[in-house]
Amino acid sequence: MASGDSKIPVNVITGFLGSGKTTLLRHLLASPRLANTAVLINEFGEVGLDHLLLERLDEETIVLQSGCVCCTIRSDLVTAVRDLFSRRELGVIPPFDRLAVETTGLADPAPIVFTFMADPVIRHHFRLGNTIATVDAINGLLHLDQNPESMKQILVADRIALTKTDICDTEQTAAIKARLGRLNPSAPLVETAGGDFDPEDLLAADLHDPARKAEEVRRWLSGAEALADPTGEAGHTHRRLDVNRHSARIHAFCVTHDRPLDWTAFGVWLTMLLNRHGENVLRVKGILNVLDAPTPVVIHGVQHLIHPPTHLDSWPDGDRRSRIVFIVRDLDRATLERSLAAFNCLAEAGSKAA
Amino acid sequence: MCGLCGVLGAEDHWTDAAGSTRIFGNAGASRTRRQERLRRVAIGNKILAHYGLKLSDWQGSAYILRNRTGRQEIVHNLAALWPTAEALAGRRCDPLDPEVIAAMNRSG
Structure with a gap:
């Protein structure tokens, strides 16, 4: 191979x-x-x-x-x-x-x-x-x-x-x-x-080009941040991007999660989400702070298809939070954020119990 | 294929971290593939309980999903789990359902 x-x-x-x-x-x-x-x-x-x-x-x-x-x-x-x-x-x-x-x-x-x-x-x-x-x-x-x-x-x-x-x-x-x-x-x-x-x-600078992939991820995030709500009124943990609502149905937003994500719980959550809503999750791209992983993990996918995760050697900027850009049809940002947080808590509870 | 049980090796799935030290560092090295599977089963069961389903590992190569009437199906990865869960539960498994989120928050 x-x-x-x-x-x-x-x-x-x-x-x-x-x-x-x-x-x-x-x-x-x-x-x-x-x-x-x-x-x-x-x-x-x-x-x-x-x-x-x-x-x-x-x-x-x-x-x-x-x-x-x-x-x-x-x-x-x-x-x-x-x-x-x-x-x-x-x-x-x-x-x-x-x-x-x-x-x-x-x-x-x-x-x-x-x-x-x-x-x-x-x-x-x-x-x-x-x-x-x-x-x-x-x-x-x-x-x-x-x-x-x-x-x-x-x-x-x-x-x-x-x-x-x-x-x-x-x-x-x-x-x-x-x-x-x-x-x-x-x-x-x-x-x-x-x-x-x-x-x-x-x-150039596609995600599989080892020398340039950090540049590509930085571009995703800056593209998303350019549309972020400068007032930050959505709360301290999340950036609002739905000011860019271009139609009643399709919109882009960035979910930011402050605490490190449990990879197993994230996999359970995203596969469950894509099974039920894959038709409406048009793109997902993100940089994750995974629990126990020393470097950021990069995910990206189109509808039901998620590419194998890759990593960056270092964080593209000073922000160490997980940031996931979603382009969706008819899905609500706040519900998605609540759902991700609830699934991650499940794993945290399991780790403490163990 | 496993020479003892004749099970075909499962295809890698994007959710597998065990062994991927290049991507996950200690998170990939500290758990064996089997430990990761068992952990996935434990987290999965917290959600599947909401639908009356139970997941278990099968020979480290597949999972068995059962409902309360005893019907069971073999699934090979997380992507295949959810359509089977919906069929066995007879309802949609939606992580955005407010009832499911509330149940997760209670068990978390």
Whole structure:
């Protein structure tokens, strides 16, 4: 099995119909750093891609027993990725060092992410890098209001590439930027119009890059804190982020827990929460102060899928409390906080009794 | 697979800390995998009691979940526990239910 550092990074490129996914991919592939990238695409669009390692996917899915969309295996993707890898190993194709998967404009990226985490062969040779969502500055707001697929793509993204800003007025660009910042405060926004951007801004500092992951976690937290209620009226232990309520249903907030968390109790709590409310917990990202662990533990997940935890060598700032950023639909922050605290108390009571 | 009992080794789950000293330091080193499982069973049972269910470890590789009528199911990890618990209890297991939170606070 390949070690974490030698696994091939995978970037999922998602975005609504006509939002500029293929154009972004073309710009990325032109950069020397990405010349050695294999590309899987769902459809050949109007923008031609001239790349050595380009293959097409057919959208075939296998719905697992749970029946939810995010836990769906994309069988076409499994076949394509396994086939690519074996041809790479046999020397039939060049030894690519990165894989980019472009989704269709209406695709939910969660099953793609799930496939890379769940398939036993693929997950031993590939690792997920940043998921990038393209958003069209001109039509982005309209897509967000009218298409749930567009909303989901943005919530799942680790980076947002804002396209077509060169043909859009500044007011409109500012409006879409503000909306995106409220929707997914932890995803940095990069303007990519005309190819005038640094690919590193989209690809680097993912959570599996040992040298840069602290930077990524710091970015999550600062993105969340930028929206925090400056009055702190929610009480001394929690930050309010629901001032960024962008609709009646989806909102982001940060739960802060003062006392060290018992990892076993946290696992029981989060699995129970995701079983019942996974459809509505769109993202969870956090840095935890785990009881007896010397360094902070980092968790992140999309709906029911939680990535294996990782750690940072040191705290990204002076704050040693557990901070978890949630993007949820129809869930209440205060209830979530009370529930986490109650479960953690259970473990504390058990430890004292023992 | 275990040569004695023929049990297939369970897949790692993100909730497993035992042995992960790189991530959890002493929290991973101070407990064996079995101790961690037993602790998980103990904490799980405090919650499952609210639904009339009882969890026990099975051979260090799976868990057995029972209801009061004696129905039992084998589950392999925490993610699989909750849908099975809901099926055996015949009701939703919701950690955000105010009654459940109140019950946890009482037993904590």
